[in-house]
Amino acid sequence: MDGLHGGRPLYINPVDNILVGTASWTDKTLIDCGRFYPKDCKSAEARLRYYATQFPLVEVDSSYYGVPTPVNAQLWAQRTPPGFVFNVKAFRLFTGHQTSPDVLHKDLREALGPNPPKMMYYRDTPAEIRDELWRRFIEALAPLRANGKLGAVHFQFAPWLLRNRDGMAHVRHCVERMPGHLLAVEFRNKSWFEGEHLERTLDFERELGVVHTIVDAPQGFANVVPCVWAVTNPALAIVRLHGRNAATWNIKGATSASSRFDYWYSREELAAMAPEIGRMAGLAQHVHVLFNTNYEDQGQESARLMRQVLASTGSQRT
DSSP: OOSOSSOOOSSSSSSSTEEEEEEEEOOHHHHHHOOOTTTOOOSSSHHHHHHHHSSSSEEOOHHHHHOHHHHHHHHHHHHHHHEEEEEEEOOOOTTTTOOOGGSSSSSHHTTOSSSSSSSSEEEOOOHHHHHHHHHHHHHHHHHHHHHHHHEEEEEEEOOOSSSSHHHHHHHHHHHHHHHTTEEEEESSSGGGTTTTHHHHHHHHHHHHEEEEEEEOOOOSSOOOOOOOOOSSSSSSSEEOOOOOOOOTTTTTSSSSSSHHHHOOOOOOHHHHHHHHHHHHHHHHHHEEEOOOSSSTTTHHHHHHHHHHHHHTTOOOOO
16 A cells, blocks of 8 residues: 655644645636735646645545546646645546546547436446546556655545445445555445444444545534544544535535535634644544635635644644
8 A cells, every 4th residue: 555645744734744735726716816826826837836835735626527647647746846745536436426428538438329328327337437437547646656645545425325235335346446545535424423333434444444534514414424533544534624604515506616615714613623633643644634615715724724723732642
């Protein structure tokens, strides 16, 4: 299995093994607001290079919408300094989400025949196409692995993936398809952590060797799991913050994800999490704290505030 972090980070953190960053660096509202990127950062290369001077960690979000290419991954590696870490979201078809054939590579679209479905699900996709998608996805990650910059491959499963025989079998299948990679799983159905299922799910994650994702999100919805502070793989703990905007969590007709995750974390909210983050840093080799609040510069500002909070509270390994 790959080790994390090819070199020491170039960033001062309150605890060496805690990295703070954001989910994506290319959201339209972030670019349009004009507050995070300098005015001369007009290209994709310039933006990533600048982002990497501000944070040591980022989550690649575009890989959820379409399988990236090795060329893109090689450019990401080249444009970031030693020690910079990319977590990469798994392609949406793998995680059980409905997927348009339009996002597949041209040859795979053509292989579906003259009348492809408007939407595809993993279970209905021809086996040979599934195999090829896995092969290309793994191939696309190879440049990041070779440069020591690949953190975790993040599987954010669909809300309708239940904790039952089929759901558990699919998670196991995804792990089996990616030997040698460090996988993180994020469930989005409360059945995984209800009652006695909580400890059983953590044991299942430990058995598979996957990283449990600690989720901060508004509670009270079927497609939200509780915040469970636990480590299931000693290599890494991930804290993923979606905001606490209950009014927009299941918003209909949103044109972008930023409408759903529109939330400013307060210093007090972040300070309340700092002791647990410090505790995770004592249980895992590395901790990744990622803000998925992505309206304008919310994620970047919250990530900066979190670093200040962790420094001021003196979070320590315990």
